[in-house]
Each structure stands twice: as structure tokens, then as C-alpha cells.
Amino acid sequence: MEAMTAAASNKIPVPMAGDDRAGKYLAFQLGKEEYAIRVLKVREIIGVQEITTVPQTPDYIRGVFNLRGKVIPVVDLQRKFGFATTENNARTCIVVVEVASGGRVMLMGILVDAVSEVRNIAAGDIEDTPDFGRDVSVPYLLGVAKTKGQVNLLLDIDSALQTHEVEVLSSMAVS
Amino acid sequence: MMPGPDVEGEGWQEFLGDLKQLAEAQGRAEVSRLATEYLAQPEASLGDMQQQLVRLQKACEGRPAPPAALAQDPELVRDFIMESREHLQNIERSMLAIENDPSDVESIHGTFRAFHTIKGLAGFLEFSVIQEVAHEVETLLDMARNHQIELTGSTVDVILASADHLNQQLMPLEKTLLGEPAPEAPDPEELLARIRGILRGDKAAPEAAAPEQISAPVVTTVEATATPFPLNDEQPAPVAKVDSLAVEAPKAPAAPAAIVPAPPAPVEVRPVEAKAPSASPAVTAQKAPAGNTAQAPSGGSMSSVKVDTGKLDYLVDMVGELVIAQSLVRHNPDLVALKNPSLMRTISQLGRITDEVQKTAMSMRMVPLETLFQKMIRLVRDLSRKAGKQIEMDIAGEDTELDRNIVEALADPLMHMVRNSIDHGIETSTQRAATDKPPVAKVKLHAAHQAGYIMITVGDDGRGMDRKKILAKARERGLVENGDNLSDNDVFNLIFEPGFSTAEQVTDISGRGVGMDVVKRQIQKLRGRIEIVSVLGKGTEFTLKVPLTLAIIDGLIVGVGEERYIVPIFAIKEMLRPTPGTLSTVEGRAEIALIRGRVLPVVRLYRRFGVEPKSRDPEQSLIIIAEARGRDFCLVVDDLIGKQEVVIKSLGDGIRPVPGIAGGAILGDGRVGLILDMNGVFSADDGANRAA
Numbered sequence: 001m002e003a004m005t006a007a008a009s010n011k012i013p014v015p016m017a018g019d020d021r022a023g024k025y026l027a028f029q030l031g032k033e034e035y036a037i038r039v040l041k042v043r044e045i046i047g048v049q050e051i052t053t054v055p056q057t058p059d060y061i062r063g064v065f066n067l068r069g070k071v072i073p074v075v076d077l078q079r080k081f082g083f084a085t086t087e088n089n090a091r092t093c094i095v096v097v098e099v100a101s102g103g104r105v106m107l108m109g110i111l112v113d114a115v116s117e118v119r120n121i122a123a124g125d126i127e128d129t130p131d132f133g134r135d136v137s138v139p140y141l142l143g144v145a146k147t148k149g150q151v152n153l154l155l156d157i158d159s160a161l162q163t164h165e166v167e168v169l170s171s172m173a174v175s
Numbered sequence: 176m177m178p179g180p181d182v183e184g185e186g187w188q189e190f191l192g193d194l195k196q197l198a199e200a201q202g203r204a205e206v207s208r209l210a211t212e213y214l215a216q217p218e219a220s221l222g223d224m225q226q227q228l229v230r231l232q233k234a235c236e237g238r239p240a241p242p243a244a245l246a247q248d249p250e251l252v253r254d255f256i257m258e259s260r261e262h263l264q265n266i267e268r269s270m271l272a273i274e275n276d277p278s279d280v281e282s283i284h285g286t287f288r289a290f291h292t293i294k295g296l297a298g299f300l301e302f303s304v305i306q307e308v309a310h311e312v313e314t315l316l317d318m319a320r321n322h323q324i325e326l327t328g329s330t331v332d333v334i335l336a337s338a339d340h341l342n343q344q345l346m347p348l349e350k351t352l353l354g355e356p357a358p359e360a361p362d363p364e365e366l367l368a369r370i371r372g373i374l375r376g377d378k379a380a381p382e383a384a385a386p387e388q389i390s391a392p393v394v395t396t397v398e399a400t401a402t403p404f405p406l407n408d409e410q411p412a413p414v415a416k417v418d419s420l421a422v423e424a425p426k427a428p429a430a431p432a433a434i435v436p437a438p439p440a441p442v443e444v445r446p447v448e449a450k451a452p453s454a455s456p457a458v459t460a461q462k463a464p465a466g467n468t469a470q471a472p473s474g475g476s477m478s479s480v481k482v483d484t485g486k487l488d489y490l491v492d493m494v495g496e497l498v499i500a501q502s503l504v505r506h507n508p509d510l511v512a513l514k515n516p517s518l519m520r521t522i523s524q525l526g527r528i529t530d531e532v533q534k535t536a537m538s539m540r541m542v543p544l545e546t547l548f549q550k551m552i553r554l555v556r557d558l559s560r561k562a563g564k565q566i567e568m569d570i571a572g573e574d575t576e577l578d579r580n581i582v583e584a585l586a587d588p589l590m591h592m593v594r595n596s597i598d599h600g601i602e603t604s605t606q607r608a609a610t611d612k613p614p615v616a617k618v619k620l621h622a623a624h625q626a627g628y629i630m631i632t633v634g635d636d637g638r639g640m641d642r643k644k645i646l647a648k649a650r651e652r653g654l655v656e657n658g659d660n661l662s663d664n665d666v667f668n669l670i671f672e673p674g675f676s677t678a679e680q681v682t683d684i685s686g687r688g689v690g691m692d693v694v695k696r697q698i699q700k701l702r703g704r705i706e707i708v709s710v711l712g713k714g715t716e717f718t719l720k721v722p723l724t725l726a727i728i729d730g731l732i733v734g735v736g737e738e739r740y741i742v743p744i745f746a747i748k749e750m751l752r753p754t755p756g757t758l759s760t761v762e763g764r765a766e767i768a769l770i771r772g773r774v775l776p777v778v779r780l781y782r783r784f785g786v787e788p789k790s791r792d793p794e795q796s797l798i799i800i801a802e803a804r805g806r807d808f809c810l811v812v813d814d815l816i817g818k819q820e821v822v823i824k825s826l827g828d829g830i831r832p833v834p835g836i837a838g839g840a841i842l843g844d845g846r847v848g849l850i851l852d853m854n855g856v857f858s859a860d861d862g863a864n865r866a867a
Binding site for chain 2: 050052053054055056057061063064065066068069070071072073075099106107108161
């Protein structure tokens with residue numbers, strides 16, 4: 001983290017040879033932007049299911065749905081990131097991801113507008129997240145990848161789904 | 176082996192004499208002491224001599240190396256531990272039976288057989304300490320069988336202590352099996368000396384410790400604490416230890432069956448017995464003892480299979496899913512539209528089979544309360560001796576079956592309550608004599624089925640709860656302002672507040688005020704309730720009402736706008752459609768309902784959860800009278816949709832626990848329904864300004 005912020009503040013993109021960010025990513029769309037998460041984090045991709053809203057949860061938690069007998073929460077990343085939400089359409093789907101939290105792995109669904117493809121992103125294509133100045137903080141990004149002239153925002157899904165939930169998790173007493 | 180002596184008469188004496196000299200020369204006090212001891216009993220039998228020799232030899236060699244069997248065949252050792260635990264439990268049961276009725280020959284035989292089996296197995300696996308202890312007790316029981324000694328007070332104490340000791344001996348073995356650091360096995364010397372004391376015919380001792388001198392064994396215990404051997408020091412502990420482990424066991428991920436220390440872990444499945452019309456004589460022969468376990472401690476378990484509890488839990492889970500999937504198929508609109516009679520028949524046949532499978536799977540997890548009650552009997556016995564109170568147990572319904580997990584979770588609360596009864600409830604014998612109560616107090620432990628619930632009653636005929644005392648204490652602690660207008664039930668419920676105790680003095684049994692709040696919380700976790708009935712001077716009775724199983728609840732599905740929620744039926748007291756004037760507001764804010772003269776607070780679920788209802792007019796909606804935190808309140812919902820048994824699931828770690836929601840369940844149409852937690856639904860509205 002320190003290295004990254006240092007690099008970012010120097011405004012010198014330092015693509016490292018052994019960049020551990022390189023690898024296979026699943027690219028998907030959120031609104032007009034294209035994001036990518038590590039393929040290893042993806043459990044499955046399914047169409048939109050009937051989602052049951054859970055009262056008194058933040059609005060970005062759409063609710064819970066039934067994944068073959070398991071109850072899985074669904075997070076709307078657009079709401080979480082503060083974009084205008086797009087209506088569900090035929091291409092909307094739920095990406096079920098494995099999120100590590102406190103030593104345990106849990107399943108969560110993220111609602112995405114469309115899944116594009118699995119891309120192999122080389123270390124040379126990855127740049128550190130540019131510094132947008134004080135007003136813009138992008139804590140969930142691992143970096144930015146440029147492939148075939150397209151920009152993919154590499155999402156750190158663990159922290160994207162967690163930062164706000166961490167205190168929630170730690171405050172969880174029962175069940 | 177050391178060169179054995181000529182066992183006939185003088186050769187033995189001579190050998191011992193030589194040994195004693197040698198030992199003294201080498202400064203081995205233990206060996207020399209034993210040798211002297213044995214020299215003093217020239218009439219010792221052949222069997223005794225062999226035993227003595229083994230022990231002498233061990234004393235010479237120091238501690239024996241860990242047996243090879245442990246490393247070679249862990250499977251055998253695991254079986255040995257399981258089996259021994261079962262026997263030890265039977266032993267405890269039989270001994271308590273014998274204590275009540277010393278002429279109970281069958282129990283003596285049973286205990287003898289149990290120790291004998293343990294001895295045999297331990298010998299085979301080379302666990303010499305276990306073998307030796309078992310052997311000594313066996314000898315003791317043999318004498319009892321032949322009416323050479325009487326099984327009373329201190330003798331029973333010793334046998335029970337031996338059973339506890341063997342249990343402790345099993346612990347390190349188990350730990351080693353699991354690859355955990357093994358604790359040091361307890362030293363058997365002290366115990367063996369006690370057994371031998373009785374064997375040698377200190378017949379006077381057990382007589383002296385006969386019933387009227389209840390405190391006698393306590394004195395010995397206290398003395399023993401000063402000796403370097405930890406055994407007696409720990410004597411009261413095993414019960415508590417076993418309990419706490421049993422409760423924790425489900426959390427342990429690996430090999431659950433092996434960790435749970437008491438036999439409730441392997442659930443005994445008795446599938447064939449009931450149904451198969453048995454032509455084979457073998458099956459018929461086993462039927463009799465199986466139904467009569469209290470009388471026949473060994474045997475009777477031949478027609479059952481031991482199953483890893485993890486597998487069983489998984490099976491029950493999967494069957495739950497099967498039931499839901501089956502119901503999804505049955506209600507699938509496309510299939511229903513086919514209107515194909517043969518398909519419908521097949522589907523309903525599938526439904527029946529699924530139901531049957533579910534029932535069977537659930538019943539496999541059911542265990543009788545017997546083992547739990549057994550622990551309580553032992554606890555009462557030990558505590559009554561410690562407190563110097565004469566207590567008689569009144570037990571009923573120990574064959575009542577319920578979910579294994581619940582039985583385990585009930586152990587702690589029951590123990591607290593029994594302790595409280597003995598320590599606070601029951602008076603000392605002098606106090607009892609001052610009133611016209613019989614000198615022997617009664618502790619009642621009853622269990623019975625009641626409409627999908629188990630009612631467990633723990634009662635005593637002691638001094639009862641003093642309303643004034645409780646109120647005074649509550650005022651002192653600032654729990655109530657005045658409290659004079661509280662109902663008896665409300666007052667008694669104060670004892671469940673954390674840190675509340677009216678006992679004048681803190682004893683080591685109870686009185687620190689931890690306990691009853693834990694009891695309450697634990698019972699609530701099991702979705703149960705506690706009720707107290709107490710009459711000053713006559714006694715107190717606690718009634719626990721717990722569901723038969725934790726995995727499934729009966730729920731009413733209610734609708735609020737587009738949403739559907741599941742209300743656990745156990746929380747519902749009544750449902751009604753309000754008439755004009757039922758609801759009114761207080762100070763324009765809080766809402767109350769007047770129902771048959773009772774004023775109840777009102778919670779509108781749509782407001783509580785912020786959903787859009789079908790109608791805001793209470794007359795178009797439904798009122799559910801439910802209980803939360805011991806008080807009734809009205810829950811306003813749109814309508815009743817149906818009733819369903821649901822498998823409770825957690826909403827997952829990704830969502831913070833929502834007050835008012837206990838979890839989720841898959842409904843008949845495949846959607847997730849949220850299960851309401853009445854305490855949470857109610858408290859956010861009203862609980863904040865409650866006195867407590």
C-alpha cells in the first residue's frame with residue numbers, strides 16, 4: 001500500500017515486472033464503466049433472481065436470494081459507489097464471488113449490468129490508480145489495465161465488499 | 176517382568192522381604208511402603224498377589240511408557256474410548272440406583288460387567304493404569320455381589336470416583352488421538368489406596384459413614400486435597416467439566432464424535448427394531464434390554480449403529496433441502512397446468528416419501544433426555560453431600576426425546592437451576608425441622624411432550640421465593656422504581672437480571688448472581704421460555720419450554736405489501752382482525768390496542784421495516800398478539816398467507832444482523848422469506864424505555 005501511494009504521488013507509473021496484479025480477470029460493466037475482478041474470486045454467474053429485500057440495511061444491499069438452498073446477500077456496487085443505478089435488463093446478472101473476511105470465506109452476489117469476458121491482463125498493461133486529487137478517493141481499485149485500447153478498472157473485491165462491512169462483521173455477536 | 180517368586184506362602188513372604196530391603200537401600204519409598212503393606216497380609220489370594228506384583232513392578236520402574244497401541248491402531252483406541260465412556264455412564268447410573276436400593280442385584284451385576292469390559296479392553300490395548308483401577312473396582316464389586324461388603328455411602332463414593340478417574344484417564348488418550356498436546360494422566364495411587372482400604376476389610380469405615388453422617392465423606396475429601404495427588408481435589412469437577420465440553424462440542428470442526436466426551440455424541444439409531452417383524456431370535460432377544468436401559472446397563476445396544484454426528488447433521492440439512500425442492504416441484508405452475516393425473520399422483524407420492532424421510536432423519540437426531548437427567552442426578556447427589564442436605568430426586572419423563580443439539584444446550588441451564596434449588600431453595604435440615612416439612616427434601620425433574628415442545632420442570636419443596644426480598648434487592652440495584660404493583664410473575668422474573676442474587680451468603684455452589692441470567696439467555700437462544708411458579712415456604716418450580724428441534728420451525732407466513740415474512744408460531748398467542756376503536760394513540764405518538772380489557776402496545780410492521788403496506792387502515796389488516804421479553808404486544812401486518820415448516824438459515828456474514836430478523840428461509844416458491852425475531856421487532860420500538 002505504501003509503495004503504491006508513494007508511486008501515485010510521484011505520478012510516475014511504475015509497472016513492476018513481477019506485478020502480482022497480473023492474471024486472469026472477469027470483465028463486467030457497471031453503468032458505463034468497465035470493471036474487472038480476479039477470476040479466482042468468481043464462484044459463478046447467474047441471471048437475476050428474485051431478491052428479498054432486508055429492512056434496515058444500507059441501500060446498496062439489495063437483499064438476499066436463494067442459491068440452491070443457500071441464502072446469499074446481493075450487493076449493488078453502483079449504489080455503493082454512488083452512481084445512478086441502471087434498470088435491470090436482459091443482460092443484468094449476479095456474479096457470485098468468494099470474499100475473504102476474518103479468516104472465513106463467504107459468498108456474496110454482486111449485481112452487474114453485463115458480463116463481458118475473461119481477459120488475460122499482463123503486468124505491463126497494469127498501471128497504478130492515478131491520483132485524482134484530494135476529492136476523489138478510490139480505495140477499491142487495485143489499478144487500471146489497458147487492453148486493446150480499452151480501460152478496465154481492476155476492482156479489489158474483498159475491500160469493495162468489506163470496508164463498510166468490517167465493523168459490522170466484528171460487531172456481530174450471534175449467528 | 177521381574178523374576179516371579181514362588182507364589183506359595185513363604186516364598187512370597189521372602190520375596191517381599193527381599194524386595195523391601197532392596198527398595199529401602201535404593202531409597203524407593205513407594206516400593207518399600209507397598210512391600211510392607213503386602214507383607215502384612217499373608218492370607219492374600221493368588222489373584223491379589225499377581226496384581227500386587229504388577230504394581231510393585233511398576234513402582235520399581237517408575238511410570239510406564241505410553242502404550243504402543245495408541246500409535247499403532249488409533250481406530251481401536253477411539254472405539255475403546257467411546258465404549259468406555261458409555262460403560263462409565265452406565266456405571267454412574269447403576270451406582271446411583273444401587274445407592275437408593277442396595278439390594279438392586281441387577282445393577283451391581285451391570286456395574287461389575289461394565290468394569291470388567293473396560294478392564295478387558297484396557298488390558299488388550301495395554302492401558303495398564305485403567306486396567307488396574309478397573310480391576311480393583313471389579314474386586315470390590317465382586318465382594319459386594321457376594322455380600323461380603325455393603326454398597327453404601329463411602330463405597331459408592333469410591334466407585335463413582337473410580338468412574339470419574341477412568342474418565343480422566345481417557346482424556347489424555349483422546350487428546351493424543353487428535354494430535355493435541357495431552358495433559359498428564361491423573362495419578363491413580365490415592366484412589367487405589369482408597370479402594371484397597373475397603374477391600375482389606377475396613378468394614379467399619381463404610382458403616383460409620385452411613386446415612387445419618389452425611390458430612391463424613393466431605394471430611395475425607397477435604398483432607399485429601401492436602402495430599403500431592405490431585406484426584407480428590409478434582410472430584411466435584413468432572414460433572415461440570417463434561418458439561419462445558421458437551422456444550423462446546425458442536426463448534427469443534429474436526430471429528431465431532433471423538434471430541435464430545437459423553438456418549439450422547441454418537442446418536443444411536445434404532446431403525447430395525449420397531450418395524451421389521453423379527454423372525455430371527457437374535458433380534459427378539461435384544462428387544463428386552465433395549466427398552467429397559469436403566470435396569471440393564473450393559474447390552475441392549477447391539478441393534479444400533481453409531482453415526483458421526485457431522486454426517487447426521489449434514490443429512491438433516493440435505494433432507495431439509497429435499498423437502499423444499501419437492502415442494503417447488505409440486506407448486507411449479509407449468510407442471511400444475513399440465514393437469515396430468517398420473518404425474519400428480521407421482522408427485523404426491525414423492526411428497527409422502529419425502530415427508531417420511533424427513534421425519535426419520537429428524538428422529539435420528541433425537542436422543543432421550545436420560546443422559547442429561549443422569550448428570551443431574553449425580554450433581555444432586557454430590558451437592559447434597561457437600562451442602563449437608565438430604566435430598567430425594569423425583570424424576571419423570573427421562574425417556575422423552577429431543578434434538579441432540581438442544582439436549583446439549585440444556586445441560587448448563589439445567590445445572591444452574593438444580594444448583595440454585597439445592598443451595599437457595601432447600602433449607603438446611605434444622606430449618607426444615609422447624610417447619611413441619613419432612614427432613615428429606617425433594618428435587619423434582621420432570622420432562623414431557625406438549626404440542627411440539629418439551630416441558631422440563633425443575634422444582635424443589637424448599638423455602639420458595641420471597642417476593643419482598645427480591646423487590647428489596649431489585650430496588651437496591653435500581654432495577655425497579657417501586658415495584659409494588661408488579662405481578663408475582665414480573666417480580667420473579669427479576670431474578671433473571673444479570674448479577675441478581677438474593678442469597679445472603681455466597682457459597683461455592685452458587686450465590687454469586689451469575690447463572691440465572693445465563694439460564695434465561697440460553698433458553699431464549701433455543702427459542703424457549705421459562706416460567707416460574709413459587710410459593711413462599713412451599714417451594715419453587717421452574718418450567719422450561721423448549722422446541723423439539725432447532726433446525727426447523729413452524730412459521731406463519733404473513734404479507735406486508737409486496738414482502739412476506741415468517742412469524743415463528745411459538746411466539747404467537749392470538750390473531751384477530753381489529754374492529755373500529757381497537758387501536759388508539761397515546762400522546763399522538765405511541766399506539767396501543769385495547770383487546771378484551773387489556774391494553775397492549777402496537778407495532779406496525781410496515782412502519783418498523785419501512786415497506787409500503789397494502790393498506791394503512793388497521794381494519795383492513797391483521798393483528799397478531801405475540802410475546803416478546805415476557806410481555807404481549809400487537810403486531811400489525813397486512814394479511815395471513817399460509818403456514819409452513821421452514822429450515823432456518825443465517826442471512827450470511829455479508830449482512831449486519833438486523834434487529835427483528837432472526838434469519839431467512841426458503842419459501843415454497845423458492846424465494847427467500849425473512850423470519851421475524853419478535854424480541855427484536857418489539858424492542859426497537861418500546862424496549863428502550865423499559866425499566867430493565
